[in-house]
Amino acid sequence: MPQREPFSASSGPPPSTELCITLLDQVDAGIYSRLTRFSKFEGLFFQVASALDNLRILDFSRVLAGPFATMMLADLGATVTKIERPGIGDETRTWGPPYDDSGESTYFQSVNRNKDSLVLDLTDATDLDRVRKLALAADVVVENFRPGVMARLGLGYDDLRADNPALVYCSITGFGSGPGAGLPGYDLLIQALGGLMSITGQPDGDPQKVGVALVDVLTGLFASVGILAALRHRDATGEGQLVEVDLLSSLLAALVNQGSAYTSGGVVPGRMGNEHPSIAPxxxxxxxxxxxxxxxxxxxxxxxxxxxxxxxxxxxxxxxxxxxxxxxxxxxxxxxxxxxxxxxxxxxxxxxxxxxxxxxxxxNDVAGAFRLAASLGLNPVVRLPREDGTTVALTKNPIGLSATPPNYRSAPPRPS
The missing domain is CATH 3.30.1540.10 (formyl-coa transferase, domain 3)
Structure with missing residues (x-):
């Protein structure tokens, strides 16, 4: 498994040696014991240990739900290796506009920081053998292929569990592994089939999708929670497990009050524009x-x-x-x-x-929203260095942790 680069970056170059020493003078012994010394850049850079240090994740997922989940875990310290296809890579590398000043897709960059990328052909016997060895050395495997694809490659949960019973294996699908296994899982399709579009828009207008791929984002969050729960169980028992998350179930769970209006009250909600069904004004x-x-x-x-x-x-x-x-x-x-x-x-x-x-x-428009967050001291943007000396600006992780905060080690990997 590739080792993490021995440095960390947040919103610019690392502080000078003098600043680091000053910071160390101001922390107590308990914090000091958790500090790690890095020296890739000029001077010394000290960083508080991350919550998921030493956790190794092999990420076969593409597009949004899976990559969002693994980025959340990478921000918290996990080492994530992203497996990409030769010549194509993650589909979102080509999704645009918009592109940044380097001509790279801003979509891909939104969910792939703090990761390494490894290009391997899963139809090639040598590459497949290498991937299997990586999977058996990992703590977590994440995939979002159609149900059955990983098993046909000998990379299914049962295949890997036999040799690595501590493995946490997260499978993300559109409609589960049962009768809906063959259905394609795209966010817009799930918004339609899952009822979200029926409650979004004006009462006398067409059903509307939400302005972001919300179902994918929610599914990624549910996946990350499931992975963390499975890891907690493994810490206690040594036993790994299969984590299954699907887009449709994730959306239904996220309908919250609108869902319970139907399940508990027998009410089928409709579109109300910007009004709320239960609160006024x-x-x-x-x-x-x-x-x-x-x-x-x-x-x-x-x-x-x-x-x-x-x-x-x-x-x-x-x-x-x-x-x-x-x-x-x-x-x-x-x-x-x-x-x-x-x-x-x-x-x-x-x-x-x-x-x-x-x-x-x-x-607000999106620019106004970022300006508001900045004015409130929320520091919504982080800048990550690329190997060529340029930087990329991305939205920071919203989780605040007093002892093991998120960190930003590397920009999204460039195409190989």
Whole structure:
């Protein structure tokens, strides 16, 4: 298994020796004992140990769900080796536009940092033997081929478990390994078949997909949770296991309240635009200039909203006194709010409502969202160095860990 490069990078070049020594002077003995010294770059770079140090993952997955899961684990310290096909590699290497300044697909880069890449032909006996040896040396194998493909190659869970009973093997499919095994699993298709498009969009409009491949992302998160749970079990027993995650089940689980409306209440939800089926006001509303999102989740917030709008009488109106009342009379409530919001711009209302502790905001584009996160000190972007001296800017891992934080060791691997 390829060894991790002995360095780490976060948002730029490593600190100088003097800075590292200063930092060491400021940490306690417990933290110091977990620090690791790296020296690839000029000077010394000290890094707190990662949660998944020494975990080896062999990643056969492509596109989004699997690569997203393995990137999450790589950010937490796992060594991930990505197996790619000769001449093609991961399909997302060719998905674009957009491309970055180096001409590389931004799609591929979004889910493949902190990984090594190994090009091997699984139809070649020599390469297949090499892959098998890598798999038997790994702690975790991740794959998202059609059910049965890995078994035909002698790389299925049962094949590898015989020689490595501690192996955690994660299989990601579109519709499971049963009757739906032969169905193609693409995010858009699952959004349609899984009901998400039926509840997205305007009531009198066409069903709409979400603006990102949300099902793949959710499936990747479920896969990473399953892998971590299996590893915890292995820590306790020494026993590995098969982790199975499919796109359709992941979406159904993620429907949460909309799913339970059907399973528990017998209600089939429909499209409501920006309205919420169970809360009001919880939607996008026009102002004198721009549009305002209101997310009023309780009666205190509603009373504060009415005060800020100069209409305290709305809070005691029998149609609006409780959330259930507001939901029943949502159209009357909307008309009353729109009338009062029309006196000021959305930006002005955001400031006034923030003072009243009423959840409200404008609709940002993606650039605006990153600027907001930066202004709040969330540091949403990390810059990773490439071997040629350039860097790539990517969205940081959102998980904060006080002792073993995510780290950013390498840019997504260049095509071989």
């Amino acid at each position: 919880y939607e996008l509303l026009p102002c004198a200039a721009g549009e305002l999102v209101l997310a009023v989740g309780n009666d205190r917030q509603f009373a504060a909203l009415c005060e800020a709008l100069g209409a305290p009488e709305l809070a005691t109106d029998s149609r609006f006194t409780g959330n259930a009342d507001r939901v029943r009379h949502r159209q009357d409530l909307r008309a009353a709010l729109v009338e009062r919001l029309a006196t000021r711009s959305a930006e002005d209302w955001v400031s006034r409502l923030a003072e009243a502790r009423v959840p409200a905001g404008v609709v």
